[in-house]
Amino acid sequence: MAQVLPAERDLRxxxxxxxxxxxxxxxxxxxxxxxxxxxxxxxxxxxxxxSLVYHRQGRIGTYAIFWNHEAMQAGSVxxxxxxxxxxxxxxxxxIGLLRGMPASTVLSWWRGHPTGWWNPADWNVASxxxxxxxxxxxxxxxxxxxxxxxxxxxAVAYFGDGATSEGAFHExxxxxxVMRAPLILFCNNNQWAISTPLEAQTxxxxxxxKAVGYGIPGVRVDGADVLAxxxxxxxxxxxxxxxxxxxxxxxxxxxxxxxxxxxDPSAYIDPARVEEEKERECLGRYEAYLRRLGLLxxxxxxxxxxxxxxxxxxxxxxxxxxxxxxxxxxxxxxxxSPPASFDQDLAELRRVLGG
Ligand SMILES: Cc1ncc(C[n+]2csc(CCOP(=O)(O)OP(=O)(O)O)c2C)c(N)n1
Ligand SMILES: [Mg+2]
Numbered sequence: 001m002a003q004v005l006p007a008e009r010d011l012r013x014x015x016x017x018x019x020x021x022x023x024x025x026x027x028x029x030x031x032x033x034x035x036x037x038x039x040x041x042x043x044x045x046x047x048x049x050x051s052l053v054y055h056r057q058g059r060i061g062t063y064a065i066f067w068n069h070e071a072m073q074a075g076s077v078x079x080x081x082x083x084x085x086x087x088x089x090x091x092x093x094x095i096g097l098l099r100g101m102p103a104s105t106v107l108s109w110w111r112g113h114p115t116g117w118w119n120p121a122d123w124n125v126a127s128x129x130x131x132x133x134x135x136x137x138x139x140x141x142x143x144x145x146x147x148x149x150x151x152x153x154x155a156v157a158y159f160g161d162g163a164t165s166e167g168a169f170h171e172x173x174x175x176x177x178v179m180r181a182p183l184i185l186f187c188n189n190n191q192w193a194i195s196t197p198l199e200a201q202t203x204x205x206x207x208x209x210k211a212v213g214y215g216i217p218g219v220r221v222d223g224a225d226v227l228a229x230x231x232x233x234x235x236x237x238x239x240x241x242x243x244x245x246x247x248x249x250x251x252x253x254x255x256x257x258x259x260x261x262x263x264d265p266s267a268y269i270d271p272a273r274v275e276e277e278k279e280r281e282c283l284g285r286y287e288a289y290l291r292r293l294g295l296l297x298x299x300x301x302x303x304x305x306x307x308x309x310x311x312x313x314x315x316x317x318x319x320x321x322x323x324x325x326x327x328x329x330x331x332x333x334x335x336x337s338p339p340a341s342f343d344q345d346l347a348e349l350r351r352v353l354g355g
Contacts, residue, residue, distance in 0.1 A: 007208035007218030011252055014227035015289045023289055026231050031295060037078055037226055038290060039304050040098055041283050044070040046308035047094045047103060051110065054316060055261045060110040064090040065257040068224065071282035072188050072251045074098065075229030076156060079237050085146075085155040087126045087139040090260075091188060092158045096125045103315025104322075114325050124153075132193075133163040136172030136185070140246075143181035147243075154182035154240040156233075162193025164210060165201055173248070177214040182240035184233060185211075185248045188223060190255035195268040211248035223253030224282040227289075256281060327353060 016023040029037075048067050055063045066073070069091060077086065077098045088095045094106045101123055109116030109128060120126045126142075129135035139157035146153045163169050164187060176183040189207055191198045204210060211218025217239070221228045229251055236247035254277040258265045265274075290296035327349050331342050 007206060007211050007248075007250075008220050009206060009208075010220065012219065012221040012228045012232055013225050014231065015222075015225045015285055018288055018292060023292060024227075026227050029227075029230075033078075034290060034293075034295060035300075037074060037230070038286060038296065038301075039307075040074040040078070041070045041226060041286060042301075042304045043097055043308045043311070044074060044094060045283050046305065046312055047097060047106070050309070050312040050316070051094075051107070052261070054107070055110075059316065059320065060107060061112055062260055062262050063110055064093060064260040066091050066094070067257040068253060068255075068277065068281045069188055069190065071226035071286065072186070072223045072229055072253065073158075075226040076158075076184075076186055076233040076249075076251075078230050079233035080156065081153070083124065083151075083153040084237070085124045085126065085139070085142055085153065087135045087142075087155060087157040088128050089132075089135065089159050089163070090128055090130050091160060093128050095158070096123050099123045099125055101125065102318065103311050104318035107315050107319040108322060111319055113319070113322055114329060115319075115322050133159055133166035133168040133172070135159070136163070136169050137175065138172075140172040140176035140179075140181055140183055143176060143183040143240075143246075144179045147179070147181055152241050154184065154237055156184040156186050158186045158188065160193060161187060161189040161191060161198055161201055161207060162196060163187070164207055165193075173210075173214050173216075173246070176246045177216045180243060180245035182243075183246040184236045184240060185246055186233070187248065187250045189250050189252045190223075191253075192255045192259065192269070194259045194263060195265075206250060208248060208250040214246075214248070216246045216248055218248040218250065220250045220252060223251035224280060224285060226282060226286050253277075253282075 014024040014026055048065060051063050052065060054060045073092055073095050086095055105116060105118055136157045139155045143155040173185055187207055193201060206220060208218035208220045219232050221232045232249055236249060239247055256274050256277040287296060328346055331346055
């Protein structure tokens with residue numbers, strides 16, 4: 001068995017600050033790659049900002065904001081192949097867009113419309129997981145299955161800092177490690193689980209330290225540095241494909257938005273800390289990096305934004321054009337032998353809905 005070293009403590013970074021901290025670069029990324037990463041960040045940012053507006057307008061339901069989480073999602077997915085599987089939590093609800101999934105599909109999910117439930121095999125993107133951590137064993141099982149079949153695909157499970165306190169996380173991580181399953185455990189450590197801060201979540205010095213207990217490598221990256229996230233994930237993918245098993249990636253960030261539209265963080269978060277974090281948010285930092293390299297002009301940035309906005313306009317129009325679903329769907333797959341009372345319940349529901 002390979003020797004497992006203590007988890008890396010320092011945050012990996014590639015992007016400098018334009019002043020004392022110099023910019024690095026990632027080997028193997030062309031200028032086209034750098035611009036494509038930018039396009040993807042803007043796509044996610046636009047999705048997120050528009051969704052908040054759609055929520056306020058009553059056009060989608062409760063929505064889990066992922067503002068400033070885009071670099072963790074775009075950077076890690078860029079290190080994957082299309083055959084690799086993505087297991088998102090609600091925080092990565094729009095990650096399918098990076099595989100070409102229509103925005104209307106994800107918006108329909110937030111509208112509670114059946115067209116929002118895609119076939120995972122169409123995109124190699126599992127259903128959005130709302131229970132905390134329950135998708136980690138699913139991802140471990142899928143990854144192990146790929147290994148048993150001799151396929152080269154791997155899986156990535158996305159979860160938060162709070163999920164690391166859940167039994168399902170432990171079971172999935174331990175199982176994948178023992179089976180040397182090709183799994184990447186991607187933890188978005190935004191330092192909050194709704195109103196529970198990180199220090200109330202764990203007694204470990206870092207979340208990456210947990211990897212040591214599973215006998216797998218643990219790395220820490222700056223979650224607002226899309227290039228550092230990409231590089232760390234690429235290494236984890238290489239390890240997974242080589243048969244060396246899982247890697248735990250702790251991407252460190254700070255939640256700069258409410259947990260979700262139903263949350264009021266002013267009750268528990270220091271607003272000055274949030275403002276500080278917004279100053280170093282991931283898209284602005286990456287755009288500044290591209291500008292320092294001379295790769296991004298105002299016009300080009302504007303064109304990318306306009307394209308992303310158009311995709312959202314089309315997406316919401318398409319989602320809203322879907323006919324209302326039949327309320328019978330609520331009952332039809334619940335039980336193999338439904339009780340007679342279901343008929344009365346459905347009739348009552350139709351009466352209440354005015355149908
Ligand atoms: C099993 C389970 N317990 C509790 C909840 C309620 N809940 C929803 S979000 C959340 C916080 C999760 O925090 P974290 O894992 O850090 O993810 P983040 O929301 O910060 O991305 C909790 C406890 C849930 N969805 N599932
Ligand atoms: Mg969290």
